[in-house]
Each structure stands twice: as structure tokens, then as C-alpha cells.
Amino acid sequence: MLRELVRARLAEALDRLGVTGVEPEVSVPERTEHGDFSSNIAFALKSRLGCPPHQLAERILAHLDQGPFSKAEVAGAGFINLFLKPEEIRRALQAILAAGEHFGESGLGRGQRVQVEYGSANPTGPLHLGFGRNVVLGDAIANLLAANGYTVEREYYVNDTGSQVEKFAASLYYFYVQALGREPPFPFPEEGYRGEYVREWARELAAAEGERLLRLPQERALEETKRLGLERVLRTVRADLEKLGIDYDRWFFDSELFIDRDGGPLFAQVMELLRAKGYLKDEAGAVWFKATALGAEKDEVLIRSTGRPGYFASDVAYHYNKFVERGFDRVIDVWGADHQGHVPRMKAMMRAFGLDPERLSILIYQLVTLKRGGEEVRLSKRSGEFVTLRELLDEVGPDAVRYFLLSRSPDAHLEFDLELAKEQSKENPVFYIQYAHTRIAGIFRELRGKPPRWAEVDLEPLQQPEELELIKHLDEFPEVVRDAALHFAPHLLANYAYGLAGLFHIFYDRYRVLDEAPPLARARLALCRATQLVLRKALGLMGVSAPERM
RNA sequence: GCGCCUGUAGCUCAGUGGACAGAGCGACGGACUCCGGAUCCGUAGGCCGGGGGUUCAAAUCCUCCCAGGCGCACCA
Structure with missing residues (x-):
């Protein structure tokens, strides 16, 4: 690379001047008159050598091997501006052609095993635009890490045991009963899922299962509905991901944490481990994680007073599995900004296990605002008022969706104007x-x-x-x-x-x-x-x- | 109130220590007998939210204020 070539020449010049241990910084100037590359090294060494930058730059130039350069000059208050000979630039092209398909790759990661977890939407409906950003970011980052010599595994976490799935199943069952022309045995769940897709799937369910579920005891019926509903959701999600060209190495189901195995379910083992380390406390009927002892601002409920584990508890066990059982060197979780409050407790969890928190990177991306024409569309799955990723893919095409969602910094809010994306796709x-x-x-x-x-x-x-x-x-x-x-x-x-x-x-x-x-x-x-x-x-x-x- | 992110051209956003701040869209005006005009060239448009500070050098770092988004649950 040309920058390296320039840096090396400057480093040699510094050596000759008796200056060692300095990495000269080399940048590409905005203006062509300032050369192909430019260095501020004379400024950087000013305080160390106590020499005016301009004079120092001149001395560096005097010791510079000028072979690769057609011109080398001091400009401004002490910039060193370097102009490469065209044959040096052409040599770079030669190198690119020689590297061929592998040009751009590096061995930076030294084969370290990295898991990138992305997607992981609650399995309660089709993916919406916000998760499009999640999935597209995660996938690109996984690609980038792989290109830099990391061994990458892509994983989608399915929370199939949480309260949201329960609520989804109850909503689905409610509409299923209605679709059969009957009166549901319970009122519609509070903050349940009332989107059109739920009703549609309920009708499908009624067509496929007839009255079979009606004849089951309610608890069994809900369990069965959950199973079928989950299947339906995942079929949709997988289809959307396929359309986006995203493929996972593994789908991890939350329920796996609770499967009995040697020494009891992993979840129970991890809770015991935390208790043994003194990070648990019982209070108000719930089991708490003493996150404040590990740098977080507040303690967190792991197991609710109802006896059911919360989302955080699952994540703790899940990450124990990632780091301790599967031995990933690094893990990257991709989350929307609405999950940022979750970060400190995850870091606390790492410390609780004696793991370096640096090994867990959490990429928080800011939320996507959807605009249709001039007006903003609120994205909320529970209200059923959302634009699906599928809809967008069908209208705009996967390439434009991916590029658009990737073209902004994860830190920046992303405004996705549907009309613009559709009408001006040529631009x-x-x-x-x-x-x-x-x-x-x-x-x-x-x-x-x-x-x-x-x-x-x-x-x-x-x-x-x-x-x-x-x-x-x-x-x-x-x-x-x-x-x-x-x-x-x-x-x-x-x-x-x-x-x-x-x-x-x-x-x-x-x-x-x-x-x-x-x-x-x-x-x-x-x-x-x-x-x-x-x-x-x-x-x-x-x-x-x-x-x-x- | 506290925490995280953001504030740059009319709009959407790049640019996180360097020399007169960039692109796309939108507006206006040009270019092909030719490998694909979904292209190219030009014009107009900015006290980089505001104040203070650090530095030879600040859109970039620190600090205070203002504005917006998102969090601060026995939801996920």
C-alpha cells in the first residue's frame, strides 16, 4: 500500500535523524496541490525536539530517500507534502491485480473466534424495518470480520420462552377461536398482538387445525398455539432473511437453556454459579442480580416473584454459554437503541463470571424513522401499525434496502423515506x-x-x-x-x-x-x-x- | 431529573486533530455519430446548534447551555 510506503520512507528519515519510536502519521490531503500524501510529523515532534516545525520538516526532507517521489516539499507551517512518481502508483495497481479476489483482506483477526449475534427479534410477527437495519448491520460486520481473518459465526437468538411469545400465542388463540365463529374463553390479552397478520394467521390456523385446539384443555391449547405460532413466525422470518440474502450458522432457542442435561439445565447451573459467587439476593419474592456490586447503577431482577425468569436472566445464561461453554474469544451483539439500558448489566454480568467485559462488544444502532411522503409512521409491532421488511423488499428490492440501511453510521438516526426509496430508486x-x-x-x-x-x-x-x-x-x-x-x-x-x-x-x-x-x-x-x-x-x-x- | 445517541447546505447524510468544510436529492445551465446517458461538466446554496476552554492547528477533544431521539419495569 502506498501509504505504508510513504510511512516507511519517513520513518527511515527520522531514524537517520536519530528520532526513534515514532510512527509518522501520513494522510491523503484534500487538495491535490498538497501532494498524494502529507505528513504532520514535524508538528508532532515539535514539543519533543523543541524545534520549529518548518525547520524540522526541512531537516526530515534532507534525510528522506526521495526515490519514490517526484516532488517532496515543506508547505504551510511545516507540512511535508509528498508527490509520488507515477510508476510507484502503477506498482500499487500491479499489487492489486496480483492479490486478485483476495485484495482487501487481512489476517488481523488471527483466526480468533467471534460470534456475531444479530436479528434476534421477538418471535411474535414479521420483521419490520427497524430489524432490517439490525440484520443488515450484523451481517455486514460479520462479513467484514471474516475478511479480516476472524473466524466468524452468525447466530440468531429466538426468545421462545418469554412473556411476549405467551402474549402472542394468547392473541393468536383468541383470533383463532373467533375465526371459528366461537366466543373466545378469555378477554383479549392486555397489550396483546392485534395486527392484521395475527388475524390472518389465526384464520390459517383455523383452516389447518379445524376445531382440534378447541377441544384441548386451555393450557394445552395455548401451548399448542404457541408452538404452531412460533413455527409460522419463523417461517416468515426465514423467508424475509432469505430474500435479503442473509444466512445464519445457528439459530439458538432460548428454551435450550432450560433443557435438562448433566448437572441440571444450563439456566439453573448458571444461577447456582452466580449464587455461589455471592451475586444473587432474594428480595420481595424475586431473585436479584447484584449488578451494583459490579459497576452498574441498579440491581436487576433475574427471576420474577412469579417464579419465571426474565429476559435478562436468559441473556445471562445465554452469554455464559457463548463465552464459557462454546469458548468464543469475542462476541458482538447488535441491538437497537431501545436496548441500550441493557448494556451496563451485561457488562456487570461479564465481570460476575470473571470475564473481560471487553470481549463483549455491543453495537447499538439508532432507530429507524420511517416516512411515507412527509409523514412519520410509528413502528410498533404490538399496535400492528408497522411496515414489514418484506413489504419494503418487494417494493424497493434487497440491494437498495441493504445499501440504504448500511449507508449511515450506526450512531446516526436513519430516516427511511418510503416514497423516495420507491420513486427515486434510479437515483x-x-x-x-x-x-x-x-x-x-x-x-x-x-x-x-x-x-x-x-x-x-x-x-x-x-x-x-x-x-x-x-x-x-x-x-x-x-x-x-x-x-x-x-x-x-x-x-x-x-x-x-x-x-x-x-x-x-x-x-x-x-x-x-x-x-x-x-x-x-x-x-x-x-x-x-x-x-x-x-x-x-x-x-x-x-x-x-x-x-x-x- | 439521570444515562446513551444526535445537531454540518432547503432535505437526507459523510467528514472525529490538520492547510480555503463534502456528497446525494432538490433548483438552474451545459456535454455523446463513440466500450450502456442509470453517465459526465458547471452554477447557486454553510458564523459545522450556542458559549467558554485545550492545542501551532477544532466540525472533530474537554466543559457548560439549548434542541431532538431512545432508555431509566418483577417488557423484551
């Missing part, structure tokens, strides 16, 4: 990026004959500034892949791909490829090839397709 940046890829594919289709052996192509004919700009941008790709993974920031990838597509469109607009004399045509083909590789890779990491034709 959506994702098409702009895909179109660049398609244009390249078009060139290769037009080529007909065999493409050259890339390693043997003489790149010297690439002299135009637009060509060199393109190469420099391609060269930055590995840094983007690394930074996006390290900071859980797939939007960096989206921005990068957009910028790359832009540079390619400019190049394509101004120059011809196949019509040129063979040496130039071959060199430009090589540039196209590298661009295509990187576009494909970037889109692939986001889970967006790279079409040959559009």
Missing part, C-alpha cells in the same frame, strides 16, 4: 455503484477474446491523472475494510464504494478502453479489472449484488 446511490460495475462488465463482454494475463501487462501507458487517481483510491481499499471492521462501521464501505464508482465513471466518461492501441488498451483493461474486483468485493461485503447487466 439511489446503489445503482450508481452497480452501474459502474456493469459498465466494466460491458467492456469485458465487448472484448470477446481472452483477457490478457494481468501480471504481464505493462501498465506504463497509464499516465492520465484520472487513471492515477483511480489507482490511488483502489489502493486505499484494504484500509477501509480494516477500519470498517474495527469500528463496526459498514457505512465506511458504502461511502468508499460510492467514491470509487464516481472515479470510475469519470475515467470512463473521458477515455476509451478497447478502441485504443493495444498497449494502452491492455493497460486500461487491467485498470478496469482491478476496479471491478474492488467494486465486487465492496458490494459483496455489504451483501449487495454486483450485476453484469442491469
